[in-house]
Amino acid sequence: MNKxxxxxxxxxxxxxxxxxxxxxxxxxxxxxxxFDCRIIGLSYESLEPxxxxxxxxxxTYQIPYPSAxxxxxxxxxxxxxxxxxxxxxxxxxxxELYSFIKLSDVLKNMGIHTFLPTMEQFEERHKVNLNAxxxxxxxxVPRSKSVYxxxxxxxxxxxxxxxxxxxxxYYDAMLAYNFDQVKSAFNKIxxxxxxxxIIQEFIHGTxxxxxxLGDGSGNTIAAVPMRKQYITDKGKAWGGxxxxxxxxxxxxxxxxxxxxxxxxxxxxxxxxKNGRYYLLEINPRMPAWIYLAVGVGQNIPEALTRLAMGxxxxxxxxxxxxxxxxxxxxxxxxxxxxxEQISTHGEL
Amino acid sequence: xxxxxxxAVSDNGFVFxxxxxxxFTVNPVGLVMLNMLRKGLSQSKIVATIIEEYNIDxxxxxxxxxxxxxxxxxxxxxxxxxx
Amino acid sequence: xxxxxxxxxxxxxxxxxxMPNKFGMRTIYEPVTHLEENAVKDLISExxxxxxxxxxxxxxxxxxxxxxxxxxxxxxxxxxWSYKTNYLDAICNIYxxxxxxxxxxxxxxxxxxxxxGVNGSKIIFNGPDKSEEDLRKAVTNNSLIxxxxxxxxxxxxxxxxxxxxxxxxxxxxNMDTGVFPMWDRFGFNYENGQAWDALNKIMFSGQMDLVGxxxxxxxxxxxxxxxxxxxxxxxxxxxSVLTKYNHxxxxxxxxxxxxxxxxxxxxxxxxxxxxxxxxxxAEAITSALMNSDYRPKTPPLLIIESGRVLIDDAAWxxxxxxxNKRLSDGRRSVILDVGVNILFTAFWYDHKIxxxxxFTSYTEDTALYGPLCMNIDVVRENINMPMLNKGDQxxxxxxxxxxxxxxxxxxxxxxxxxxxDEKFKVHVIRNNETLSILTDLEAVPSHLVDxxx
Numbered sequence: 066m067n068k069x070x071x072x073x074x075x076x077x078x079x080x081x082x083x084x085x086x087x088x089x090x091x092x093x094x095x096x097x098x099x100f101d102c103r104i105i106g107l108s109y110e111s112l113e114p115x116x117x118x119x120x121x122x123x124x125t126y127q128i129p130y131p132s133a134x135x136x137x138x139x140x141x142x143x144x145x146x147x148x149x150x151x152x153x154x155x156x157x158x159x160x161e162l163y164s165f166i167k168l169s170d171v172l173k174n175m176g177i178h179t180f181l182p183t184m185e186q187f188e189e190r191h192k193v194n195l196n197a198x199x200x201x202x203x204x205x206v207p208r209s210k211s212v213y214x215x216x217x218x219x220x221x222x223x224x225x226x227x228x229x230x231x232x233x234x235y236y237d238a239m240l241a242y243n244f245d246q247v248k249s250a251f252n253k254i255x256x257x258x259x260x261x262x263i264i265q266e267f268i269h270g271t272x273x274x275x276x277x278l279g280d281g282s283g284n285t286i287a288a289v290p291m292r293k294q295y296i297t298d299k300g301k302a303w304g305g306x307x308x309x310x311x312x313x314x315x316x317x318x319x320x321x322x323x324x325x326x327x328x329x330x331x332x333x334x335x336x337x338k339n340g341r342y343y344l345l346e347i348n349p350r351m352p353a354w355i356y357l358a359v360g361v362g363q364n365i366p367e368a369l370t371r372l373a374m375g376x377x378x379x380x381x382x383x384x385x386x387x388x389x390x391x392x393x394x395x396x397x398x399x400x401x402x403x404x405e406q407i408s409t410h411g412e413l
Numbered sequence: 414x415x416x417x418x419x420x421a422v423s424d425n426g427f428v429f430x431x432x433x434x435x436x437f438t439v440n441p442v443g444l445v446m447l448n449m450l451r452k453g454l455s456q457s458k459i460v461a462t463i464i465e466e467y468n469i470d471x472x473x474x475x476x477x478x479x480x481x482x483x484x485x486x487x488x489x490x491x492x493x494x495x496x
Numbered sequence: 497x498x499x500x501x502x503x504x505x506x507x508x509x510x511x512x513x514x515m516p517n518k519f520g521m522r523t524i525y526e527p528v529t530h531l532e533e534n535a536v537k538d539l540i541s542e543x544x545x546x547x548x549x550x551x552x553x554x555x556x557x558x559x560x561x562x563x564x565x566x567x568x569x570x571x572x573x574x575x576x577w578s579y580k581t582n583y584l585d586a587i588c589n590i591y592x593x594x595x596x597x598x599x600x601x602x603x604x605x606x607x608x609x610x611x612x613g614v615n616g617s618k619i620i621f622n623g624p625d626k627s628e629e630d631l632r633k634a635v636t637n638n639s640l641i642x643x644x645x646x647x648x649x650x651x652x653x654x655x656x657x658x659x660x661x662x663x664x665x666x667x668x669x670n671m672d673t674g675v676f677p678m679w680d681r682f683g684f685n686y687e688n689g690q691a692w693d694a695l696n697k698i699m700f701s702g703q704m705d706l707v708g709x710x711x712x713x714x715x716x717x718x719x720x721x722x723x724x725x726x727x728x729x730x731x732x733x734x735x736s737v738l739t740k741y742n743h744x745x746x747x748x749x750x751x752x753x754x755x756x757x758x759x760x761x762x763x764x765x766x767x768x769x770x771x772x773x774x775x776x777x778a779e780a781i782t783s784a785l786m787n788s789d790y791r792p793k794t795p796p797l798l799i800i801e802s803g804r805v806l807i808d809d810a811a812w813x814x815x816x817x818x819x820n821k822r823l824s825d826g827r828r829s830v831i832l833d834v835g836v837n838i839l840f841t842a843f844w845y846d847h848k849i850x851x852x853x854x855f856t857s858y859t860e861d862t863a864l865y866g867p868l869c870m871n872i873d874v875v876r877e878n879i880n881m882p883m884l885n886k887g888d889q890x891x892x893x894x895x896x897x898x899x900x901x902x903x904x905x906x907x908x909x910x911x912x913x914x915x916x917d918e919k920f921k922v923h924v925i926r927n928n929e930t931l932s933i934l935t936d937l938e939a940v941p942s943h944l945v946d947x948x949x
Binding site: 111131132133134135136160163164167213235259260261408 | 511676677762764765766768769770
């Protein structure tokens, strides 16, 4: 039987110490059994390792940063589409999702499919809105409050126990054991990421993650829970193991069912000493460890691509428990000519 | 001051300094100037060639060439004549 | 004779690993050589540089789009042009021709609106600074007076008593809408009961007509939901008045503050991508009003005092490169004849700036400075620009709001403002200042007239 050939654009080729998911997503796509694919890399910088992995990426084009605006991004994508005739784009960075979600209709009219959360889903899962999210969907979340001045924290003291987690709007989190530490964390983080600062209750416990895929109608197409076994100093998993946990799977089903989530996602969970799960964060895309899901029998990149194409897709019902992923670093030897090519022409 | 003689310059304006491992890009006019500088042409010769070929006056070229050389110096792509 | 090639300044740029390179990428900007059929070059040669250019077509288009956004969702809508945003007579009159009332915040703006021919009953008088004389005038003209504080309320009571006229009043209400900062310095607070207290004082006095409720929750608001909160709080107050006094509030004034498509400094994504559309704001406000618990016989008139969102993208500022310079850290800097003296909004926006002539895809990180001999005169701290030469012309985009009112006569004189009409004809609507315009205001005491050097 002839398998269809899809041309798929993938971002997040920065397989570095704090990696983007692109390369792992591509490995899943390459192993897809229901279609063949040509992979077009979409990179922001000249040194993203995926650009130089010619055995898995056919060709890479540089695209402008989201901060340059959608108009500029769109004209670049039009150019790339003229050359490559893309069927699907899988964006993998949080920062670019806003633009791709907004552009998804335009892309669709050009024949480029995406499978992304709606703008409403994207916004309401935002860190700043986590409390409201928990209330709306009846999911335990750590209590948190957005504050605009250090003094507001003093009023929280009576409702919260030490330590507190002080979080930035986009990135960064610090643990504070007293008011002085809150103050210093507040100043440091707000200088970098602006206001508000999120003050969050600290949940003692063990961290779990689950990645999966929602079809937009409330069904779970895939879900694989994992426990991190080795964490880098940047807090990234460098090794992890697939686990069987009915509660996590039930929580994932509930999340997908109640939000009618579209697309890939990762939930960051904390299990406290009473065995209760708290939802800490929702990443609206596949995580960098997505290849573990592929390896245990749920090829999420493949299923997501099928959904994007509008093809019928069966839900995965099982996965292998107790499989591990162990990440490793690998030095490629690259000719300067290649770096020159991507740097001067924006294509390689 | 002249251009370090081990600097590699490609036709499409990619510049590599093997001594430092740094790479650069130059625009077309910069490439023309850089190649003339590497050949050791004098300032006046370079200016004359540019105004011959491009739609520009001598004083502007002179000013831009000096600025360009200053940038090359800051990027450590120049060396003293006796080095 | 052979045709000579186009010259571009030579540039060498280091490739950094943490930086995307824009070399070889398609040009991210297109030059803006013409504004509505008029060449930038011609505009500058005829009217000088710098030069503000305003589009009548764009103003009318923005206005009708906004009106439509509200009128398709709510039966009774009235716009009131925010004078402080741009109070050039020609501009105000375009809005008045479109049907806008006037919204003013000082005696000066009030007089300007009267002078423009606006009927006093269609002037909304806002702000904390209204003198007794201003208030008497406004009362006599039946203008809508939006009370900002208790002192003003008492003063109005005195005027009513003394003149035996009934002032038409509203109160300005400030409130928590979930956005920061909360503008609690203007008006009466909702949450702590000040607003309700003020309403009771007005109703008890029996000397004023309580006709409206007003709020203005902030500036450059990016969250339509905050307006929904504000609208339902005002509606709740209106219902409280109806219940207690059987008195119907005639209008709800939601103020303005809608974000334009400019990019605030520090914003990661550009304003053109993230600013909500006028439909988003209209949807939030009108659905909150209609779903509110306010149940009058006649639905209240919805007043919108938009300024920025109606005019920001209808104006450009043209300028010219005065000089090129290399900073001590190797960065390129370009000095323009446009500075913060006339582009006041450069303090809070990263304005989009495009060259007015063709250029190649080669770019350089550039600091754009104004002409003032002042360190704060920075138009853009860091912008990726093509190679600019002395004499090149630039177009600064989205400058319609607040620049032609907040500009300052500092160090140099202010330039001309022209309007391109709907047939693309250019009219000077404000002349450039001259030395005598300023010196005419001055007086030198006789003992200071003569000196010898």
